[in-house]
Amino acid sequence: MEIKVENLCKSYDGVQVLKNVSFTAGPGVTCVMAPSGAGKTTLLRILLGLERPDSGNVRGTAEGRFAAVFQEDRLLEQLDAMENLGFVLGGELNQAGAESLLAELGLSGEHGKPVREYSGGMKRRLALARALLVPFDALVLDEPFTGLDEENRKHAIACIRSRTAGKPVLLVTHSRDDAAGLDAQTVVLEL
Amino acid sequence: MRRETGTSHHMRLWAVAFWLLVWQAGSMVLRAAYPHGALLLASPLSAVLRLTELAGTASFWKAVGWSALRILGGFALACVAAVLLAALAAGSRRFRELLYPLVAAVKAVPVASFIILALVWLDAENLSLFIAALMVFPTVYLNVLAGIEATDGKLLEMAKVFQVPLSRRLRGIYAPQVLPYFRSAVSLGLGLCWKAGIAAEVIGLPAGSMGERLYTAKVYFQTPDLFAWTVVIVGVSVVFERLFLWGVDALVRKAGAGWK
Numbered sequence: 055m056e057i058k059v060e061n062l063c064k065s066y067d068g069v070q071v072l073k074n075v076s077f078t079a080g081p082g083v084t085c086v087m088a089p090s091g092a093g094k095t096t097l098l099r100i101l102l103g104l105e106r107p108d109s110g111n112v113r114g115t116a117e118g119r120f121a122a123v124f125q126e127d128r129l130l131e132q133l134d135a136m137e138n139l140g141f142v143l144g145g146e147l148n149q150a151g152a153e154s155l156l157a158e159l160g161l162s163g164e165h166g167k168p169v170r171e172y173s174g175g176m177k178r179r180l181a182l183a184r185a186l187l188v189p190f191d192a193l194v195l196d197e198p199f200t201g202l203d204e205e206n207r208k209h210a211i212a213c214i215r216s217r218t219a220g221k222p223v224l225l226v227t228h229s230r231d232d233a234a235g236l237d238a239q240t241v242v243l244e245l
Numbered sequence: 246m247r248r249e250t251g252t253s254h255h256m257r258l259w260a261v262a263f264w265l266l267v268w269q270a271g272s273m274v275l276r277a278a279y280p281h282g283a284l285l286l287a288s289p290l291s292a293v294l295r296l297t298e299l300a301g302t303a304s305f306w307k308a309v310g311w312s313a314l315r316i317l318g319g320f321a322l323a324c325v326a327a328v329l330l331a332a333l334a335a336g337s338r339r340f341r342e343l344l345y346p347l348v349a350a351v352k353a354v355p356v357a358s359f360i361i362l363a364l365v366w367l368d369a370e371n372l373s374l375f376i377a378a379l380m381v382f383p384t385v386y387l388n389v390l391a392g393i394e395a396t397d398g399k400l401l402e403m404a405k406v407f408q409v410p411l412s413r414r415l416r417g418i419y420a421p422q423v424l425p426y427f428r429s430a431v432s433l434g435l436g437l438c439w440k441a442g443i444a445a446e447v448i449g450l451p452a453g454s455m456g457e458r459l460y461t462a463k464v465y466f467q468t469p470d471l472f473a474w475t476v477v478i479v480g481v482s483v484v485f486e487r488l489f490l491w492g493v494d495a496l497v498r499k500a501g502a503g504w505k
Contacts, residue, residue, distance in 0.1 A: 104406070119408065122406050124402075126399060128399050128403040130400070130421075142409055184407075188407055
């Protein structure tokens with residue numbers, strides 16, 4: 055799968071946040087870097103089909119299934135980790151596979167604990183686990199390492215690398231280290 | 246200044262006992278002051294004794310069942326209609342605008358006007374069902390609509406991206422959000438529907454209803470019966486409110502679990 059973004063423009067209340075953005079994201083990690091307010095999240099929302107661009111095209115997304123780590127964790131706070139995964143995966147949930155990934159991300163032993171009792175970093179790792187467990191054709195990651203300490207960040211990067219081979223991954227981050235850790239091709243958005 | 250803390254909104258046994266004593270004293274004073282003072286205000290003791298007598302008769306339970314069936318039937322119908330229409334209204338601004346004057350009118354018009362008007366259209370037997378439904382509908386509709394509108398849009402977006410089917414969205418996102426609103430509507434609506442339903446029976450006088458028994462007690466100055474039936478109405482209303490809330494709470498707990 056290949057995602058082609060062509061001359062994408064988007065404005066809110068007369069303020070242009072995306073101006074003629076073009077790039078191609080093939081297999082591997084494409085990192086979108088830009089200053090705050092430059093429309094990184096808007097770009098991802100358009101790719102996910104949550105917003106329409108004012109003009110321009112996104113090709114290659116219609117036939118694929120996306121998974122995402124959003125800017126916010128967007129977890130069901132009353133449920134525990136496995137229930138959150140079950141909510142998204144339904145009958146596709148492989149319990150053993152899910153437990154293995156949760157363990158890799160340092161979330162084993164939290165059985166039955168509602169997500170509202172998790173720390174910010176734990177929620178972030180669970181949001182990443184959810185995205186990695188869903189069968190997807192392309193993965194969108196909006197600041198996925200926010201709130202993670204160095205060790206957890208390394209584990210998260212390892213999990214992303216091992217589970218996204220051959221698929222396009224769009225990563226939004228402010229950290230050049232994160233991009234380097236994932237061998238990302240970098241696209242810079244300008245204000 | 247020290248502020249008093251505690252659950253001042255809860256009913257305390259000592260306060261109930263105090264007001265029962267005031268009631269007893271009032272009936273004794275009236276009995277002493279007038280030859281037929283007992284007719285004006287039956288004592289709590291005579292009301293309880295009469296209630297015990299009534300509870301031993303089959304006609305008492307028939308009347309309770311007759312009224313409960315219709316009033317709770319109206320309540321259930323109103324809940325189903327209100328939830329369905331609130332779901333439609335949440336999805337369509339035009340539909341919400343269309344329903345608004347109707348809901349506002351039902352809320353504003355006095356229940357007695359509706360009862361008299363409904364008597365022109367319906368027979369007395371179905372009056373309490375219709376009136377109970379009419380009184381409960383706006384409360385449940387508005388609360389459920391508020392609950393749906395307060396649902397976290399970011400969670401809905403997440404479910405859309407992950408292609409979560411509607412049945413799971415209803416259970417995982419909408420139900421935990423809407424059920425607390427529905428719970429508060431049920432709590433308010435059940436009290437309303439019993440008051441309005443019995444008022445409809447007192448005016449329509451369907452044979453075998455609690456309202457008819459209440460009216461008969463008034464016509465024949467059977468004040469112990471009047472108080473006994475009033476106690477029964479309040480008691481039945483409270484029992485059903487507890488039962489429904491228990492059911493809704495079980496649903497809330499169920500909505501917070503699953504998919505392992």
